[in-house]
Amino acid sequence: MSEFVLKPLGELVRGREPGCGMPGEVFSRPDVFETDIDIFFHQHWIMVGVTADVPEPGDVSVVDIGKASVIIVRDDDENIRAYRNVCRHRGARLKEAGKSTVGMLVCPYHQWTYDLDGSLRHAKHMGKDFDATCRNLRPVHLKVVGTHVFVCFADEPPADIAKLEETMAPRFAPYELQNTKIAFESEIIEDGNWKLVMENNRECYHCEAGHPELTMSFIPESTSSSADGMDEEGIKALDAYNKLNAETQANWExxxxxxxxxxxxxxxxxxxxxxxxLMIGGDGESQTIDTKVACQKLLGNLTRRDLGDTHMWTHNSWTHVMSDHAMISYIIPLTPEKTLCRTKWLVHADAVEGVDYDVTKLTEVWVATNAQDASLVAINHRGAQDPGYIPGPYSPSTENYVDQFVGWYAGRLKAHGI
Known part of the structure; x- marks a missing residue:
């Protein structure tokens, strides 16, 4: 009997039938997972938090991604910095994952002590010839766009982050997202591969049946790329949406x-x-059950409530910014079958809970949606591991962005020699 040989990842992905999903083993093999971490989370820009995670000097947020770990800190001059979470002595972790407040960064092993600007300030018993200036913390490339904190561990990060910054900075500017606070945050560990989490986020084919709370404010036609494959009722709904959307956008513009x-x-x-x-359904103000603002104190200095939903996708995050609050989620792969999803709800820094906003109203749509998505990802992951699974075709009208995500994934693997 011949020995079973695993196909190389690039061959698996690029060998898929056009317009169809990837084979199940792409979501479960440990070697594929390690490659994904190395390429998509250590060599590309990834979102790891928001500025409100570190609101004051000395505030620290530590995020672990695979074997790597990054310290996000706000220094004494109010600058946000990022460092490798590795002591320059013998490599001990300086801080555990999570948030804290420090005066300086002190290694728990031998007490090497670093200032918030990364410089080594104290290292006892190292001899008279020891040069502390050669042992500062290693910086990690960092970009803050709006409130989004992006980092890249690569020595030479992708330069096209500039396109994202150039596009998003003016869109986020009126909301003054750095003048916000975290009203609520949640974590869900989803029982599925990170790519399935992102594929699920890229389509709303499942929304009508799967997200009753979200569809109160979210218009499914907003993610339809064409009428191809739609029935007559669907085509009419898409035409009506396109007409209303054009009128609404003309008003905004x-x-x-x-x-x-x-x-x-x-x-x-x-x-x-x-x-x-994107347009918001109902009263058009916010992604809430009643489609009205959940926070009476609007972001920035806004006075208009019906500004729709300025959304942003990246390969590990999704953002929805309304006039009254922002909902920002990002993912971190934990294992081939486990993905951490973190979500933060931001309101104006001066908004008062119980006066300007009610946390339940603010969060109930996406708390429900995230839980529903986690369940959908779990059944998707389990089914994709069944020996009987054969990838089926994407819907050309509602899953075009999934197909593009898979195509981008395959292209990046090829660009990295996989």
Whole structure:
């Protein structure tokens, strides 16, 4: 009997039938998972938090991604910095994952002590010839866009983060997202591969049946790329949405609000992202059950409530910014079958809980949606591991962005020699 040989990852992905999903082993093999971490989470820009995670000097947020760990800290001059979470002595972790407040960063092993600017300030018993300036903490590339904290562990990070920054900075600017606080945050460990989590986020084929709370405010047609494959009722709904959306965007644009879709999802792009100002259903104010604002104190100095949803996707995050709050989620792969999803709800820094906003109203849509998505990802992951699974075709009208994500994934593997 011949010995079973695993196909190389690149062959598996690029060998998929066009317009269909990837084979199940891409979501479960340990070697694929390690490759994913190395390429997509250590060599690309990833979101690891928001500025409100470190609101004051000395505040620290530590995020572990695979074997790597990054310290995000706000220094005494209010700058946000990022460092490798590795002591320059013998490599001990300086801080455990999570948030804390420090005066200086002190290694728990031998008490080497670092200032918040990364410089080594104290290292006892190292002899008169020891040069502390050669042992500062190793910086990690960092970009803050709006409130989003992006890092890249690569020596030479992808330069096209500039396109994301150039696109998103003016869209986020009116909301003054750095003048916000975290009203609520949650963590879910989803029982599925990170790629399935992101694929699920890229389509709303499942929304009508799967997300009753979200569909009170979210319009499924907003993610439909074409009428191809739709029935007559679906085509009418898409036509009505496109007409109303054009009218709404014209109104926004007349007041200077950026609306148009920008897509950097395929081709040779390394920094994968999409943005658009989307309409909100109902009263059109916010992603809440009643579609009205959940926080009476609007973001920035806004006075208009019906500004829709400025959304942004990256390959490990999704963002929805409304006039009253922002909902920001990002993922970290833990194992081939486990993915951490962190979500943060941001409100104006001066908003008062119980006066300006109620936490339940603020969060109930996406608390429910995230839990529902976790269940859907879990059944997707389990089914994709069944020996009887054969990848089926994507819906051309509602799963186009899933197909683009898989195409981008395959392209990045090829770009890295896989």
């Amino acid at each position: 007349s007041e200077g609000w950026l609306c148009s879709a920008v897509e950097e999802l395929s081709g040779d792009v390394a920094t994968h992202f999409r943005t658009e100002r």
